[in-house]
Amino acid sequence: MQLPQAVLDIIQALERAGFEGYAVGGCVRDNLMGRPPHDWDICTNAQPAAIQACMAPCPMLTNGIKHGTVGVIIQGQVYEITTYRVDGAYRDHRHPAGVCYVDALQPDLARRDFTINAMAYHPMYGLVDPFGGRQDIALKRIRAVGDAMERFEEDGLRILRGIRLASELGFSIEENTRLAMGQKKHLLACLARERIWAELSRWLMGTAAAQTLAGFPDILNQILPGIAGGPEWDELVHAIGRAPARLAVRLALLICRRPGRAGEWLDTLRPSRALRSQVLQIAGHIGQCPKAPADALYLIARTGEQTARDIAAANIALGIPGAQPFLSLIETLLAGQPCYRIDQLAVDGGDLMRLGIPRGPQIGRVLALLLDGVIRGEWSNNREALLAQAQKLMPA
Numbered sequence: 001m002q003l004p005q006a007v008l009d010i011i012q013a014l015e016r017a018g019f020e021g022y023a024v025g026g027c028v029r030d031n032l033m034g035r036p037p038h039d040w041d042i043c044t045n046a047q048p049a050a051i052q053a054c055m056a057p058c059p060m061l062t063n064g065i066k067h068g069t070v071g072v073i074i075q076g077q078v079y080e081i082t083t084y085r086v087d088g089a090y091r092d093h094r095h096p097a098g099v100c101y102v103d104a105l106q107p108d109l110a111r112r113d114f115t116i117n118a119m120a121y122h123p124m125y126g127l128v129d130p131f132g133g134r135q136d137i138a139l140k141r142i143r144a145v146g147d148a149m150e151r152f153e154e155d156g157l158r159i160l161r162g163i164r165l166a167s168e169l170g171f172s173i174e175e176n177t178r179l180a181m182g183q184k185k186h187l188l189a190c191l192a193r194e195r196i197w198a199e200l201s202r203w204l205m206g207t208a209a210a211q212t213l214a215g216f217p218d219i220l221n222q223i224l225p226g227i228a229g230g231p232e233w234d235e236l237v238h239a240i241g242r243a244p245a246r247l248a249v250r251l252a253l254l255i256c257r258r259p260g261r262a263g264e265w266l267d268t269l270r271p272s273r274a275l276r277s278q279v280l281q282i283a284g285h286i287g288q289c290p291k292a293p294a295d296a297l298y299l300i301a302r303t304g305e306q307t308a309r310d311i312a313a314a315n316i317a318l319g320i321p322g323a324q325p326f327l328s329l330i331e332t333l334l335a336g337q338p339c340y341r342i343d344q345l346a347v348d349g350g351d352l353m354r355l356g357i358p359r360g361p362q363i364g365r366v367l368a369l370l371l372d373g374v375i376r377g378e379w380s381n382n383r384e385a386l387l388a389q390a391q392k393l394m395p396a
């Protein structure tokens with residue numbers, strides 16, 4: 001396994017001061033799977049003050065220090081170095097009442113959620129894998145470390161982390177772990193919405209989104225009551241799996257069957273305002289695939305170019321007749337850099353005033369009529385044509 005130079009340097013700095021250091025968790029998992037890890041975590045028996053001393057003079061982030069984590073910045077990238085710890089009793093099925101530093105790697109690995117996340121790697125000693133994580137990677141399965149029921153009881157977020165990982169990695173969920181997820185699903189009610197959203201959005205974007213959505217309707221219903229199940233559910237799940245990996249499209253498909261409840265579900269998830277509005281626009285245009293260029297341009301004008309493409313993609317995923325030609329029409333139109341907004345017209349308000357149209361609402365009205373003619377193909381978007389039309393449209 002190839003560790004980045006920065007990680008090797010950190011381990012060496014810790015060891016020079018008499019401590020241990022290992023790469024740990026998701027980065028080891030991703031590396032074994034041949035996926036580029038998105039962050040590198042290091043664990044050590046050094047406590048935070050000692051970590052800071054070892055890593056000086058690197059810039060450091062200390063906001064995680066009460067959990068034993070120091071973020072070290074090397075060449076603009078943050079590496080989290082965390083003291084070996086075990087969690088104290090859990091307060092609220094999410095947060096341990098306290099963390100307890102320990103001197104050995106093994107108990108630190110044992111507090112982690114899934115076997116594939118409970119491995120460490122050292123450049124000289126190799127892989128430390130006490131729970132069979134490497135085998136589970138080979139078997140493509142998510143399995144809780146230790147007693148699954150207990151692990152979810154401690155922290156309900158692990159239920160969603162497990163399904164999200166299965167969706168992202170294309171893994172199945174080992175039987176006991178899966179059963180425990182179902183039994184402990186009520187604990188999802190204890191989670192902060194942001195955490196639910198962070199996991200559910202990644203779940204929806206995973207390569208195995210369709211399989212995992214189909215496999216866990218009860219978990220989804222626990223988060224978003226009434227969303228899963230019913231006659232068209234299977235079809236919808238397949239559509240999500242077929243859809244491009246665009247969150248707006250996949251979320252729109254998820255909520256589109258029940259327009260009356262979409263707002264409530266989105267209130268629970270709280271996506272950004274921009275995403276929420278895209279999702280509602282896509283969901284509101286399911287089944288609508290205009291054939292006429294002018295109608296497609298009106299739609300692009302209302303929703304924006306990307307959302308128009310997303311509407312077509314959602315309709316294609318659902319197998320709506322006419323959806324594929326609609327997407328082709330959008331692409332053809334956009335390739336021609338069409339005019340569908342007033343600010344894209346070859347004339348502006350100043351030009352109209354110079355023609356003698358008085359400043360005021362009249363200007364806006366004439367511009368809107370000019371745009372309408374351009375969209376309908378009645379005249380083209382060039383200055384002379386538009387000025388000639390404006391003259392005809394001028395109030396007597």
Ligand code: ATP
Pocket residue numbers: 024025026027038039041111112113114117118155157158161
């Ligand atoms: P990714 O980086 O792809 O989101 P990850 O597994 O690395 O996945 P992180 O949030 O980066 O997720 O967590 C790093 C490691 O910390 C995990 O691999 C796991 O060992 C441990 N971990 C994270 N969250 C939990 C949790 N809720 N319960 C137990 N261990 C956890």
Ligand code: MG
Pocket residue numbers: 026027038039
């Ligand atoms: Mg990670």
